[in-house]
Amino acid sequence: MTQRIQIEEIVEESNQGRSGGVFRCIGDDEESYFLKGLGVGRPDLAKEWICANLAKAFGLPVAGFALADVCITMCESFSQDWQRRIGHGTCFASREVKNVQWLEPGTMSAAVPEPLQNDLLVFDRWIRNEDRTRGNTNLLWVPHQDKLVVIDHNMAFDPDFETASFFQHHIFAAAIERVFSDLASIAEYQARMQAALADFHQWAEIAQNEWPWLDLEETREFELDSDALFAILNEYTSDKFWSMP
Known part of the structure; x- marks a missing residue:
């Protein structure tokens, strides 16, 4: 709901x-x-x-x-x-x-469990999000709970996304070897991605219905190209997606 x-x-x-x-x-x-x-x-x-x-x-x-x-x-x-x-x-x-505190990569990132580091690297690669770097983590840290909170995805589906640059600058770039060279991990992630996509078209339909116009005057229509976004997200099924940078 x-x-x-x-x-x-x-x-x-x-x-x-x-x-x-x-x-x-x-x-x-x-x-x-x-x-x-x-x-x-x-x-x-x-x-x-x-x-x-x-x-x-x-x-x-x-x-x-x-x-x-x-x-x-x-x-x-x-x-x-x-x-x-x-x-x-x-x-x-x-x-x-x-x-909360803004996650500082030099002092806090080591406190994030490796499985969660792996998840974030894979997820951001999946949605083509280059906006989670060492200089701008878009992550919050709850120190009294040792808990990470993930925010801010409006820069996803970047049309200028570059895989090499993404892997070079991502805050958890060190997770590359742990994930992208391990066939068992890749298979597990592919299953999770497939399951997570189950309601994609429902979310996209809601977005289109909520934001049909680009402007308040309702003179410029906004058409969400959900098919293009879905195609990007389905790249996880290809070997190229999982190739090492």
């Missing part, structure tokens, strides 16, 4: 991540969320939604997320800048995790 919330308050613009356009807000469930809206772009919101669901189905510790409604009356109360960057209608909300 798709979780949906109504945004009751925009608290402030957040410095979470490095792409900008993220706002801390309160939902009608009284939980705190980080909101991405119009400024991120509807295509990126669709990718964020699809990949958050895919990450959860794959078994990653992704932050809780929901589709979030911003009413037009609230939007009209914003400054012009916020109206342009938040908009109204459906946004994407990632639930705030309390008492």
